[in-house]
Amino acid sequence: MNGKSMLALAVAALTLLVVSNSVYVVKETERAVLLEFGKMVQADLKPGLHFKWPMINEVRKFDGRVLTLDTAPQNFMTVEKKGMIVDYFAKWKIQDVDKFYTATGGDEMTADRLMAQRINEGLRNQFARRSLLDVVSGERDELMEKLTQNLDDFSRSSLGIQLIDVRVKQIELPPEVSGSVYSRMTSEREREAREHRSKGKEQAEFISADADRQKVVVEAEAYRDAERIRGEGDAIAAATYAAAYNKDPEFYTFVRSLNAYKKAFQNKDDIMLVDPDSEFFRYLKDAQGKK
Template sequence: MNRAALILPVLVFIIAGALSSVFIVDEKEKALVLQFGQIKAVREEPGLYFKIPMVQEVVRYDDRILGLDVEPLEVTPLDDRRLVVDAFARFRITDVQRFRQAVGASGLTLAENRIDTILRAQTREVLGGVTSSEILSADRAALAARIRDASRNEASTLGVEVIDVRLKRTDLPVQNLDATFARMRAEREREAADEVARGKEAAQRLRAQADRTKVELVSDAQRQSEIIRGEADARRNAVFAEAYGADPEFFDFYRSLAAYRASLLGGNSTMVMAPDSEFFNYLKSDQRR
């Protein structure tokens, strides 16, 4: 009975020790076997592994692609137009042994801080060498690739590979927005004023041209009407002259009748003249006979 009581704890201890000496590395991670803080083994392939219980420990690191949002930072391009840039990066731990040596027990937190510092420095350096127009254009993808390549060299000392860098947002600083909007508004108002001035100038030019054309047309019409009226008067006088030459007495009689008709129209038919006036020659009895 006493022997069984002694054997049972020993078996439990042996089983616990055996279980604590076994560890599993899956496909999403890499592991380091540490002994008193020193690296004894690197386990990068998925599988079942062993370690010395109570002496060695296992530290696991994520083998997947990780994301990091870089804190927004201000950059000053070549044209001195300050911009606020918001970027993010994708990275992966490629060398867990170097990663452990670089960041120690702080692990991923310290690594992200150092990667953030690297990305901020490279972003300022790359974007500071171009104009703001290039940053805001379609060339920003090429600029992000330059930031990635430059950051990749420095991050490799941490055992990390920077896979991708993207510029999410590029804006003006808040304190510059009002001034920029005011300047843009002033430029648009100036352009609008220029357009209005050009429109008024064009309208004045067209109006003057129309007035000139009207004067020319009216003058030409009056000239033609005077010519036609003069020709008609000449033709009328020629007809009268021809009629008078053919029968002067009949022409005088016709003219007198026309004068009688014109003078006796209307409600007032009273005329005052001498009885022997030639106006009544064709109304006298001897003339009728």
């Protein structure tokens, strides 16, 4: 290989090196700034292919996706001066690249540390105004929303970070506190149970008394209706008997006598002492019933 070839190869290699150090790509999931001798000259570079001056410009890239801040559990005090161990996490992402780089130097660990300090302070202040029951009950969601809103305003203006959410993963009590707290919670639940049982018993007695009253009313109304229907039936029967008797009194008397004979002679062991001339044997002596 002659000198010209070596020179051409060296020039090609140098050109490739210059081009490779001059071209860079910003991905859709990244945020980037362009520095010139360490000073920012362009913030929030758009995704795509870009060019820079080798040895003069430097590109710093940061993760533009939603990141998670997960710190070690912290000790906080409630308004009753009871300690608790709170484990939480936060979701955040870069909002203003210029402010983010200026405040943190582009270091995510520095951003996590600064955010953790503010969140710990906010949680400490919020928990110090609430009781243990409020912290572990439904007010916790309201507390987290208010804390997130307050810290988001600070993080946007000071760190260029959007704080998306802060959530408590777990709340534990120190061993020296958990016993008394659990005892008090048990007493509260037992008191509520007694109140519910008392109200249930009162309602049961009211329902039972009302059912007994309704039973008496229904039975009385049923007895009244039954007596009325029975009376109406007796009246109709008496009227029917009277009408039949008036149509043929002799036949009616004959039928009654036959029924009386049937009942009198039903049992063969019975003995009857009756005067032969009694009215009872009227139709036995004469089919016409003549005396």
